[in-house]
Amino acid sequence: MKIWKLKTGLIAAALAIGISGSVPLAHAAGADRANDIFNGTPAGDSSYRFSEIEFLNATTGRAAGNGFLIGTSDAGASWQSIYKGTWQFTQLDFISNTTGWALAKSSSAGSNALIHTTDGGSSFTKIPMGSVALERIKFTDSKNGFGYTRAFAYKTATGGKTWTKIATPANTRYAEFADVKHGWALIVVPGFGYKLARTTDGGANWATKLTVKAGEVSGGEIYTSGSQVWARFNGGAGMSQQSYSLYASSDNGSSWRKVISQTTAGGGAAPGAAAGIVNEGPASPGGHASNLEVIDGAAILAGFSPAGGVIGVGRSLDAGKSWTNLKSIKGYESVISFTNKNRGWMADTSLSSPALYRTTDGGKTWSKQLAIPSNGE
DSSP: OEEEEEOOOOOHHHHHOOOSSOOBBBBBBBHHHHHSOSSSSSSSSSSOOOEEESSSSSSEEEEEEEEEEESSSSTTSSSSEEEEEEEEEEEEEEESSSSSSEEEEESSTSSSSSEEETTTTSEEEEETTOOOOOSEEEEEESOOEEEEOSSSSSEEESSSSEEEEEOTTEEEEEESSSSSSSEEEEEEEEEEEEEEEEEEEETSEEEEEEEEEEESOOOEEEEEEEEEEEEEEEEEEETTEEEEEEEEEETOOOOOOEEEEEBTTBBBBOSSSSOHHHHHSSSEEEEEEEEEETTTTTTEEEEEEEETEEEEEEEEEESSSSOOEEEEEOOSOEEEEESSSSOOEEEEEESSSSSSESSSSSTSSSEEEOOOOOOGO
């Protein structure tokens, strides 16, 4: 196994062990301090940008992008530099403040590598994956986890050192497992649209739980928590707009509600014939859906509208019986991380206005925590 030692600062060790007396390097109100973090040469682009944000609890979180990883231990009031170098992070997955994995590229045109840390991110071990390039990961503890490509699902019981492919249906385009037995697969059906299937025996058998007719198919995503299941089916895209439908189940797929049915001029009809509770998702007009979080019984969906130049969230507090799109703020792309239904963070992941935001009221209002200075200046 090849070990890659990443460039770090002394602050990384302080973050990893939770030292509260470390000197903050950046604050939302201090451009000079932000420059201390975002100086040097970005990886893979002319400017720094965020790609991921992940909070473990109310105070401790990390954000990453092209050539950097930063952390906070005070809910985002101040941020410390953990890593600067050539890794371009696409996903973070920490199970504690010291132990985590990440997917990262070594070049813009390259594929994801799987890297592992036990010291909060000050150094990583690159885990050989052969020809498999994972697009998503989710670890449940230091040994067990799941990895996904566009079409396949894998499981590990060795902390990512070895992987076993999980049997999924033909034409699977997204899979999600809660544990080694229970999982879901979003399947493309040529000439029809989509179907959603569930397994309760680790992939040996799959049962169709939902079918959704679509004139155009471009994938989707699945999110689960307990008996709640949320599935997004994408339609077409065009004119910077995205058509999609969002379905919810509160009983492991026995019954479904169509929550969002977003038809756009550029993307055409939303998948599925039924009407949704609302005809538009967050960040209108024609917003693109980003990641969804199911936490404390609430479902919170991030969205961004390139046409409108806004980012924001929509949410349901009752398993999809109702839906509210909350007020957007200026921005161009987004990803969210919530630790309960009220407290969360959002990153604008665009090159145009890269910044981190915090909410304490479930996304009704946002306060800017940290902005990347233009061209690092």
